Amino acid sequence: MGAEPWYLAPQSYSVYWPVLGGFALLALLIWAVVVWFLTRRPEEGLDAPMPPQAVTRLRQRALGRIDEIEKAVxxxxxxxxRGHHELSRTVRGFVAEVSGLEADTMTAADLRRKGPARLAEVIESYYPRQFGVDESERPSIGAGASAARDVVGGW
Structure with missing residues (x-):
């Protein structure tokens, strides 16, 4: 038998593997940044304001609906x-269309934080009449309709 070693000598690493790993990490970083930019919500308040004629038309339509609800009750x-529920829906829908605020899907707490104070007060005043144990009385619709007119008319 010869004096040949029965093991292999250590091999040196090629420079290609660390460079390839660095490029893979860089590609992942670039991909993450691209995904982050593509999925961001658009900045709020960049929408063009609604023309005054459109606001007037929406206001008249909402005020007409409030009158219809009050008369029906x-x-x-x-x-x-149901009348108070419809008043709430009408006021929320008007605010959502005119301002872009998602008032039609916001809770009372959300409206207090993000919406105008008067809107939150009016919507909260409807809650006991909409969701209370007892049916609300017909005379209560006058105060609710008046509050709805104040919000819509003052917008």
Missing amino acids: AAGEMPAR
Whole structure:
């Protein structure tokens, strides 16, 4: 037998593997930045304001709907509970269309934090009449409709 070693001598690493690993990490970093920029929400407040004519038209439509609701409840065609629900929906929809604030899907707490104070007060005043144990009474619709007119008319 010869004096040949029975093991292999250590091999040196090629420079290509660390460079390839560095490029892979750089590619992952670039991919993460691209995904982050593509999925960001657009900045708020960059939308163009609604033309005054459109706001006036939406206001008239909302005020007309408030009148219809009040008359339907007063005539007994609609329960007062549903009337308050419709008032809330009308006011929330008007604010959402005019301002872009997602008032139609916001809770009362969200409205207090992000919305105008008067809107939050009006919506909160409807809650006991909409979701209370007892059916609200017909005379209560007058105060609710008046508050809705104040919010819509003052917008």
